[in-house]
Amino acid sequence: xxxxxxxxxxxxxxxxxxxxxxxxxxxxxxxxxxxxxxxxxxxxxxxxxxxxxxxxxxxxxxxxxxxxxxxxxxxxxxxxxxxxxxxxxxxxxxxxxxxxxxxxxxxxxxxxxx
Amino acid sequence: xxxxxxxxxxxxxxxxxxxxxxxxxxxxxxxxxxxxxxxxxxxxxxxxxxxxxxxxxxxxxxxxxxxxxxxxxxxxxxxxxxxxxxxxxxxxxxxxxxxxxxxxxxxxxxxx
Numbered sequence: 001x002x003x004x005x006x007x008x009x010x011x012x013x014x015x016x017x018x019x020x021x022x023x024x025x026x027x028x029x030x031x032x033x034x035x036x037x038x039x040x041x042x043x044x045x046x047x048x049x050x051x052x053x054x055x056x057x058x059x060x061x062x063x064x065x066x067x068x069x070x071x072x073x074x075x076x077x078x079x080x081x082x083x084x085x086x087x088x089x090x091x092x093x094x095x096x097x098x099x100x101x102x103x104x105x106x107x108x109x110x111x112x113x114x
Numbered sequence: 115x116x117x118x119x120x121x122x123x124x125x126x127x128x129x130x131x132x133x134x135x136x137x138x139x140x141x142x143x144x145x146x147x148x149x150x151x152x153x154x155x156x157x158x159x160x161x162x163x164x165x166x167x168x169x170x171x172x173x174x175x176x177x178x179x180x181x182x183x184x185x186x187x188x189x190x191x192x193x194x195x196x197x198x199x200x201x202x203x204x205x206x207x208x209x210x211x212x213x214x215x216x217x218x219x220x221x222x223x224x225x226x
Contacts, residue, residue: 033212040122042218043158043201058212090157097213100146100165100205105157 006106021076023091031097032074036087050097124221137202150201192224
């Protein structure tokens with residue numbers, strides 16, 4: 001059972017470089033999310049996609065873009081990485097955004113920006 | 115922003131102890147709540163769902179008090195393996211940013 005798969009698991013970038021974080025789910029879920037987690041800050045929502053073809057900003061969208069490529073895949077792009085974007089990034093999915101269901105998480109991407 | 119607040123801890127308890135975490139929420143329209151467990155450097159994993167007044171699963175009991183807008187998680191007979199951060203999560207009913215609101219977590223350390 002793959003669930004939510006994130007790639008890569010680790011990445012080190014230099015300031016100004018660009019990179020795309022990949023996320024795929026095999027649970028036929030409609031809604032997908034990108035979070036970042038920093039010490040003492042908890043999970044903060046970057047962007048989400050309630051359904052295929054839609055994306056919306058979360059709490060901390062600046063410096064990021066997303067693409068909902070199809071129902072399975074939701075990617076997060078850093079166009080010009082900054083040290084403040086050093087964090088652990090989690091992708092999550094749920095059957096539908098509006099219902100009271102728990103989200104399922106991938107195992108994270110640890111990103112360091114030098 | 116609709117908040118979910120938790121005591122960050124850490125809670126340091128001996129093995130075998132009973133420990134309780136409380137969580138308060140501000141969105142009175144929230145219908146569902148969840149407790150997630152997160153191990154160090156790992157992803158959050160669902161521990162328990164709370165849809166009505168409470169839920170029990172082995173050593174873990176969750177209780178919901180809608181009048182006072184708080185949820186609790188009770189862990190009985192703590193094990194070393196219970197050491198983790200516990201996230202309180204509420205449904206973001208009526209919100210525009212995803213379906214769930216996450217607390218920042220309460221850290222538990224169970225000692226031998």
